[in-house]
Amino acid sequence: MGERKGLGFLSRIKDAISEAVYGIALHGQVASIKRMKMYTEYLFMLMTIGDMMGIPIVPPYYTLRLLPYMVPNIKGWKLRMLRERDVTDIISG
Amino acid sequence: MSRIGFKYVFERMPELRIVIFAGKGGVGKTTSSAALSYKLASMGRRVLCFSTDPQASLSDIFERNLFGKGEIEVAPNLYVLEIDADKRIAEYVESIRRKIKEMYKIDEIPREVEDYIESAVAEPAMYESAVYDAMVDVVAEGKYDYYVFDMPPFGHGIRMVAMADILSKWVDKIFEARKEALELDAAAARLKGEKLLEYEDQMLKELEYIRGRIVSFSRLITDAKRTAFTMVLVPERMAILDTEKAIEMFEELGLKMRGVVVNQVYPPQLLEDPRAPDYLKKRVLAQRPYVREIYEKFRDLIVAVIPMLNREPKGLEAVRIVAEELWESSLDLGALEALTGR
Amino acid sequence: MTGVVFDTPAPYILLGLIVYAIAYLYYSKYVDRNIWQADPTRPTPAKLYFDGVEYFPVSRYVLYGYQFKSVAALGPIVGPMIAVHFYGWLPALLWLIIGNFFIGWVQDYSTMMMSVRREGRSMGPIVYELLGGRARTILLTYLVFYLIIIGAVFAWVIVSVINGVPGSFIPVVVILITGYIFGHLVFRMRVDVVRATLVALILVFAGIILVTAVKDLRVPSTNFLDPGVTGTQPASWTVLFWLLVLSVIYYLAAITPMIRWLLPTVYVGYLPAIIALVIVVIAAVATFITGVKIHETRAAYVGGASLEYFDPIKYPTTGPIWPMLFVTIACGAISGWHSLISTGLSSRQLEYETDARPVGGGAMITEGIVGLSSVAAIMVVARGAAQPGALDYPRGAATLVNALIPLGPDTWLYFYSVFVIIMGLITSMLFVRVFRMVAAELFPAPFNHYLVSPLIWIAIVVFLAWLGSWTNLWLYFGGTNQLLAGLALMVVAVFLASQRRPTWYVFWPGAFMIVTTLAAILWETYVYTAHLMQGQILSVQRPVAVKFGESLVHFTNALSAIFGVVLFILGLAMAYYLFTGYFRYRSQAEKAS
Helix, strand or coil, X not given: CCCCCCCCHHHHHHHXXXXXXXXXXXXXXXXXXXXXXXXXXXXXXXXXXXXXXXXCCCCHHHHHHHHHHHHHHHHHHHHHHHCCCCHHHHCCC | CCCCCHHHXXXXXXXXXXXXXXXXXXXXXXXXXXXXXXXHHHCCCCEEEEECCCXXXXXXXXXXXXXXXXXXXXXXXXXXXXXXXXXXXXXHHHHHHHHHHHHHCCCCCXXXXXXXXXXXXXXXXXXXXXXXXXXXXXXXHCCCXXXXXXXXXXCCXXXXXXXXXXXXXXXXXXXHHHHHHHHHHHHHHXXXXXXXXXXXXXXXXXXXXXXXXXXXHHHHHHCCCCEEEEEEECCCHHHHHHHHHHHHHHHHCCCCCCEEEXXXXXXXXXXXXXXXXXXXXXXXXXXXXXXXXXXXXXXXXXXXXXXCCCCCCCHHHHHHHHHHHHHCCCCCHHHHHHHCCC | CHHHHCCXXXXXXXXXXXXXXXXXXXXXXHHHHHHCXXXXXXXXXXXXXXXXXXXXXXXXXXHHHHHHHHHCCCHHHHHXXXXXHHHCHHHHHHHHXXXXXXXXXXXXXXXXXXXXXXXXXXXXXXXXXXXXXHHHHHHHXXXXXXXXXXXXXXXXXXXXXXXXXXXXXXXXXXXXHHHHHHHHHHHHCCCCHHHHHHHHHHHHHHHHHHHHHCHHHCCCCXXXXXXXXXXXXXXXXXXXXXXXXXHHHHHHHHHCCXXXXXXXXXXHHHHHHHHHHHHHHHHHHCHHHHCCCCCCCCCCCCCCCCHHHHXXXXXXXXXXXXXXXXXXXXXXXXXXXXXXXXHHHHHHHECCHHHHHHHXXXXXXXXXXXXXXXXXXXXXXXXXXXXXXXXXXXXXXXXXXXXXXXXXXXXXXXXHHHHHHHHHHHHHXXXXXXXXHHHHHXXXXXXXXXXXXXXXXXXXXXHHHHHCCHHHHHHHHHHHHHHHHHHXXXXXXXXXXXXXXXXXXXXXXXXXXXXXXXXXXXXXXXXHHHHHHCCCCCHHHXXXXXXXXXXXXHHHHHHHHHHHHHHHHHHHHHHHHHHHHHHHHHHHHHHHC
């Protein structure tokens, strides 16, 4: 995830430290945010192309317009819908 | 006042521009729309006769191959459009596929996405929504003085009208959810020091577009001044039921159905005509209960009565005959009353 | 010269550091290479199940920071505080060093590897798969219990410090407000993160310096609602007041949108905390230069060396050194909670299998170092009270650090008091949110509602903190926490057995933890039962008895005893599932080969 700029050993140390600080102070929350965003996105997807699951709301002619924007999410969405989930998944500090 | 016909409809609705004929298959909506278009064109107006019925009978009626060929002038001022909805859907889907490939720089559509596309295309609602979208387009282009639409069988679009309001609310909710998601995204990006370019969410634009289309369609159908939504029926059980249901739905939505066209009615004169064969007289009597039902249930709505023709309505000459009947029905309300046997 | 050096904590801390270095550089490498055969080319769940939300590869440094923050908190501070008080610094130190070496990093690392090899699944599904539904239920019960108890303990510690160091709450308020400001700057006004961080840090330090410099700001005074009371006592009005203040903060943290306030506050709070930690570790080692002396004359009270120590009424300490020391110090030596963290998010974001060593093992070792520095801090202060005071650590840390960077003992006292408060506060705020989410999954309506479940948590936490004796709470908590550790280790053993890998390095630590923890729970139950049967109350409970009458205390003791029995039975049941499962998989694997 982090791109190592520069070849200096010192700059690598600096990167490592700033990444660690980020990990301590922010990463857990960013993960929470991402998860929240995922839920809103999936809610959105359900509303718009939920006819995939038999819930027609928006006419299919129009939901196709939205399809290109949801392409990256579809696989993940299906995986998530199918993946087993457990309470212990929630623990993200 | 017992005189009926579209002439009077147009008199009552000076701003009338769009006439819609709906009803089950085979009741004569295509014929009616062809006829009305013909009449209006012959009065010097530019008219588009738009058929969305997949059974494609405008080509039969005008005795020309019109299917999927765009707007064709079949008579002075009379343009006919018989859309090939399947082709339109296919082209549309292909453009979506292209867009996906462009956006993600891929050569092939991923399996799940392709699955979705195929299942969406197979849905019956796809055909209808494609057709309704075409209607919106055509009216928006504004090239004609009058538009006459012949809807798909059982496709009065009422469901979509009913949905329009719900849909609008859904779009609002989706908007909210989407904005929330974007905010979260932006927050996450800012924290990681990533630059998030100021961009308007394309999806939000698309949602607005979709809402706009759906609302336009809804307006098209329900405009009290510019649109006359008429049901066509014949004196038969199923047709009467279908019409009743449609009227109910309209009322539930607080909308006004403009009128009812009764088609294929055997004229009562036949009963007195000595030259008329027996079987025809029997037909008149057989229709009587249904005519009575129609008269009792829809009397106030009846705008035209088209008698049973003694040949198929093909060719401009037949169309002209039906047009006259539509414009000013020879069988007026009084005749109908007589037919009921009172 | 040597004599002088050994008077300071330095050599002992250095010893710990050296042992940890060996653990990380040699032992963990051996395990990583030979037992798990970690392969940097094998795709991890982050890559296999990439979804950009949960599963995506993250730099090992980020994950290390995340893991460290999730496992550490006040744990490596509170545990050593109690342990040193009751057993002396030598046993505490030894357990920290040896425990982490053989058990601590082993659990954190191994559960992470196990999860990585199992599609990134968390403890719940893994336990279910290997041991069945009942084991998983026990795990979940533990989880709920953990979230509540740790909230109660931390609440007590926070309040003790606020109360004991008047004015320390003010910089905390500054931090909370600065958090909001930071969020506003960065998200609303689009200010550069670096600049906003600088502003935040300036504000935070200004807050601390303000209280240090202006004596009039040191309000409210200690026990301001209970004149005449010394020290922080259960059932006092001052404590209740502060607990209610905390309740408001916790509730806000639970229900407000994360971005607005909680997220930036956590960020703003952790930055000075990191600095504080680093400084105190350096100061602890540097004592051979600064010459800060160990205050304690006795290195160890080996409670339990003679049988009379088994009389909990005559000797109301925490109990015999075995098993109690091993559950008193959890974080830093070994803590079962970490297995939930290792298998939660971290395993799903590891970029390479070989990252599990620095992330899982490294974070735990670092926590061990924090524990060492905590022991050092407590070693250098005078302690008198019968109960360990939560102020021992801030005072000790201030002493250590002031010798290195002489800004004045007051300044550092306030600095480390704020440090303790903010660490406890932030962790609790994050925990109440986790509890809220767990409740949403597990509790029936209406208790699963997001506005209701935080109230439940807060209510129980306040109740326990106000009335409970926190050392005993801590021990029950420690008991279950370490039981979970035993569970985690044995689950790994079962997993390895099913893969026909060697299991000794997890099996023996796991067995040790289970046996020790069961004994600890038994002892705690015995303490409460003995007091109950003899109509006695524990000394810490005296203030409660004075205010509300002894019968209430007897009642709570009875509850605690029953609770202990329940815990013991659950633990026994779990041990049964674990060992039978283990031997079953072992023999299956042997038959197959």
